[in-house]
Amino acid sequence: MAHQWRGVIREYADRLPVTEATKVITLGEGGTPLVHAQKLSELTGSEVYLKVEGMNPTGSFKDRGMTMAMTAAVEAGAKAVVCASTGNTSASAAAYATAAGLKCAVLVPEGKISMGKLSQAIAHGATLLQVDGNFDNCLDIARKLGEAYPVFLVNSVNPARIQGQKTGAFEVVDSLGDAPDIHVLPVGNAGNISAYWKGYKEYSAPFETANGTLPAVSTKTPIMWGFQAAGAAPFVAGHPITEPDTIATAIRIGNPASWDTAVAARDESGGLIEAVTDDEILAAHRWLSAKEGVFVEPGSAAGVAGLIKKHAAGEVPAGKTIVITVTGHGLKDPQWALRTEDGSDVQPVKVPNDVVTVAAELGLEEN
């Protein structure tokens, strides 16, 4: 009989800081598809897979961390949670707070937030405040609220979030039978690259639990390749960026909270964190939808943009296994698909209610 996926906490309980007494808050997150990317594999001569995180309950990988954070909030007796968000964290926090029966406040930056994400936070009944500032300013306020007021912070500075997000690496290894050679992903606040690296390391060595030691699952760890948007690339600059700017709103972050752990992931794995331009991101976004059949939001395409760029520079080895996390669903931010390469909007062709005209318009001849 088919197995119903039980959410990341129940699936990986022995590797997460929970006990049998823990009341698990879940919407069935995780268990997302690892899709073989036909055209990227042909391009690079490596086997390229996409970890399609848009298939999570609220449409992004944030749900993996949010199930842990909300479970911890309930365990701590919290009545309300708060987060700063470029959009997906608020959508996820609002949904999981609803499942937990908690109030949720979200702080989003002025101007740049997609309709899809905004509508999720509202639909789930969060109190949404748009702060006159950028994401980094929002996170600053959220942290201070968490410290000095009776609200529980569910941003990825909360270690429970990273614990939940590391399960993405577990799933990749469980699907492939071993770790890939290279793992590629977008980098914004840098929680996810830190979480994947933690997950890969834990799976490659014996792991101590309350009930004994689990054996290593993988024989190796991958090289981590992170990609930032060129206008919001503090790791490339080597210092925070005060005015981050990119169309990829999910990674429009100038002062990443998980700085040290991201640098450790890069350096310990022998990897890199580089930048891709907005044009390269949009080209990768089109590649994914038009060539692979996978629809993502622009920020999610930064990893693919990075792989294509490295390939063009002759820096992608052939014959390897490469996994790219595509972080969020295309329906979050659909207007980018409706824009032609010259920047105008796609218009549907209008036809009369008549089969002969429709057939002619489609270039079909009667058989």
Ligand SMILES: *Cc1c(COP(=O)(O)O)cnc(C)c1O
């Ligand atoms: C949050 C997010 C990112 C960035 O992840 P970090 O952990 O902040 O580096 C990338 N893409 C999407 C769709 C996101 O929601």
